[in-house]
Amino acid sequence: MPSDTPWVTGFLSSIIIDYLEERHPNAARALPYADVFTGSDLADRALHARELLTDPNQWLPQNALSRLIRLAEDATGETDTVYLATRAHFERPHRRGPSIFEIIATLLDDVRGVVRASGRWATAFSTYTALQTIEHAGRTEATILSRIDPRARPTRIPGLFLRGQFEGFPALFGGGTRA
DSSP states (O other): OOTTTOOOOEEEEEEEHHHHHHHEEEEEHOGGGGGGGGSTTGGGGGGGHHHHHTTTOOOEHHHHHHHHHHHHHHHOOOTTHHHHHHHHHHOSSOOOOHHHHHHHHHHHHHHHHHHHTTTGGGGGGGGSSSEEEEEEEEOOOOOOEEHHHHHHHOSSSSHHHHHHHHGGGGGGTTOOOOO
């Protein structure tokens, strides 16, 4: 991975594709997956684009994820596809397997611990997102601050992924759907 290029894990793209295939199958079939890698470091692997995008262990250039999201939003007409897909991931009883986030949450078995550790697990999703938790004494809620590396093109995408993660992850502990 070139260090000057922002990268994201294939887990994020797989969430979107799973959502499209589940809720918008016609859009998923029509999506030009090879176009996602145009002009990226993985352009030579475009013949296997869908396979790369659904591999949660694959690292992808951030611009490829941005293109996938733009194509998905255009195909579905939903401007919050990222959020809806992330929430749907937690509602899905038969997922592809646990994400690093879910593994950490399950191992810690402590919602507050997961939130406190957010700065560490954020790096498992991208090379350009940093999180910091501020706990409020005597209150059940916490504040999560997010910093996006200036090398990454600013978008609303990280916020939608984070919102979906934080609203969806209490389900791992048998809780409601809001964090």
